[in-house]
Amino acid sequence: MSKDYYAILGVERDATPESIKKAYRRRAMKVHPDVAHGDAEAAEKFKELSEAYEVLSDPNKRAVFDRGGDPMSGAAGAGFSGFGGGFAGGFDFTNLVDAMFGQAGSRGPRSRVRQGQDALVRVSLDLHEAVFGVTKPVKVATAVVCPKCSGSGGEPGSEPVTCATCNGNGDITQIQRSFLGDIRTSQACPTCRGYGTIIPRPCGECSGEGRVRTTRTLQVKIPAGVSTGIRIHLEGQGEVGPGGGPAGDLYVELSVNPHESFRRDGDNLEMVVKLPMTAAALGTTVSLTTLESEWDKSDVEDRTVELEVPSGTQSGTRIALKGRGVPRLRGGGRGDLGVTLLVQTPTKLDDHQRELLRQLAVARDETRAEAVTAKPGKGGVFGKLSEWFS
Structure with missing residues (x-):
């Protein structure tokens, strides 16, 4: 026998049915006449490939071929009557779909009930x-x-009826003539849209x-x-x-939404408090309104907090109030409430205040103070304030 069906499909002689199906699927996609338009021999190659698959996918025909017999003669070849005149019995395109995509050509009626979208x-x-x-x-x-x-x-009270066009199958088969013979394809029934039933009274x-x-x-x-x-x-x-x-x-x-007084930084809340120059120099206690004041379920005593400002506090100093920040979403406890102090220099002074400050400058030998350049950095005063106001 001249044809080697294993070589045509490109599989070993001990190939499994699944390997044979995959090999046919790969090669059929390349040599099918509707795909390989530029190949004049595509039709002949496809017929030869289909014959090889027909033999090797059928256990009886494959056994005849392995014993050296002709699987296409007699009963073994009943599905074909030679390739000189095409497929005498017709070619069922749904079988090709089954081999190439691993599914039956007939889908059957689909359910009207489907999963909803998110x-x-x-x-x-x-x-x-x-x-x-x-x-x-x-x-x-x-x-x-x-x-x-x-x-x-x-x-209410009505029931779906079986579609007369597809007899409840959900799809219909069409037969087309081609040089390969009769090609049968299945598609969703246009009358019932593939459901197999029709609702007479929607x-x-x-x-x-x-x-x-x-x-x-x-x-x-x-x-x-x-x-x-x-x-x-x-x-x-x-x-x-x-x-x-x-x-x-x-x-x-x-x-x-952004807040006018508080800014969130991870599990911490941050705020800026303006402090007079004298209070920063001498030290003071500042009463702050916390975020709890906007929460109607908070305890009254938690809605304010006393902040101790030590004497000599510099502008940009951050004081952390432990446990007054954001509750941790995963795990217990809360972050901190960070208070950054912004020391304000007075801009309007009367004569008496100006004289007092002049006396203080003389006492501290600061009448001709030297400017010291500060290096901006993420952890310094410039970094903290620019981060806040951004």
Whole structure:
């Protein structure tokens, strides 16, 4: 026998059925006449490749071939009647689809009930809501199960009927003549759109889709310590699928609004406090209003804090108040409240005040002070203040 079907497919003689199918799939994609337009011998190569696959994919024909017999003669070759005149029995394109894509050509009726899509909503929070947590009403425009038909898509009391075009199969087969013979292809039924059934009386509320659009309000619990960009996952709160199918998930993406007095830095809260020059020189105690003052669930004693400013404090000094910052989202405890002091030089002085300052300058030998250049750095006063005001 002149033909070596194993060589034609490019597989070993002990190749598995799966290896044979993969080899046929790869080569058929290259030599199919509809693909290899520039190859005049494509039709002959494809017929030869199909013959090899026909033999090696059939255990009986393969056994005949391995014993040195002719698998295409007699009963073994009933599926072919020679290649001189094409495929006498016709060529089923769905078999090629099965070999090339690993699926049957006939899909069968598809379900009207499908999974719904996920949904995303964005929610803005004030800083105290993000720091201490809040339960917030969130409006979601989404799809819900149709209240009239309960997802069936038909008017109450009506039932789907079998499609007369495809007899409930969901797809139809078309036969086309070609030089290869009859090529049969399957496609979704145009009458029932592949469902296999028809709804004779579609629901007037949802037009047969089984779901309607609406806006609903969810109470979303937002934990303490969240920040901009965090998404809260709510399973099964997204859009209901067609036919009243299972709902997708809802993602709530958070965005925290800037605050006029506080700035967040990780788990810390930062603020700048202006301090008179005399208070910085002599030392003082400053009463500060904390972020807790904006949270209605906070204890009254936590809404203010006393800050001890030591004498000789320089502008840009940062004092950390432990445990007065942001609760850690993962793990216990809170960050710090960092207070950066900005010492202010008086700009308006009367004669008496000016004389007192002049006397102080004489006493401190500062009447002709020398300027000392400070190096800007991330950890210095310039770095802290520029970072704050940016």
